[in-house]
Amino acid sequence: MSKNSLIVYYSHSGNTRKLAKLIAEETGGTLCELVPEKFYPDDYNTVVEQAKKEIQAGFKPELKTKVKDISAYDTVFIGTPNWWSTIAPPVATFLESYDLSEKNVVPFCTHGGGGSGHIEAIVKKSCPDSAVLSVLSVYDDTARDSLVESWLKKTGVK
């Protein structure tokens, strides 16, 4: 199904980055890490509180990352950690900034036990004119190539 895949993700502590890299290896797609202009603090409790405020306010941080030619991709994977049961604010900025209509959009996330929360629903709402596939949700850093491969087959991407 997919000719040109872009794998866009934000990762604070590395778990979603690991999963994104496995997806890139399996699909041959292009990796694109979303880097905010202002880094989130490393301290867990501090970032948890900051994220709560940002999500409640609908804050969308400026990104250093720019995708040059989004039209070159027919499939866009979108990866995020589960932050307060939803997407991390840098991913919200990405979704607001690019037109993904007529593309396949494939959400994926890592989480700390809460699963994918509202992530699939939020991506669907943000991409009303895209074909949004079911989310791949992986606990913590447990992503494995076999798991990614079977999920890609199930979604029809591979």
Ligand SMILES: Cc1cc2nc3c(=O)[nH]c(=O)nc-3n(C[C@H](O)[C@H](O)[C@H](O)COP(=O)(O)O)c2cc1C
């Ligand atoms: C700000 C913040 C909020 C979080 N909220 C949730 C949550 O609501 N549910 C959950 O299961 N995990 C939650 N977690 C845990 C992360 O989703 C989990 O550690 C994830 O794998 C981190 O991905 P990363 O390493 O790519 O940043 C939260 C972590 C942070 C830092």
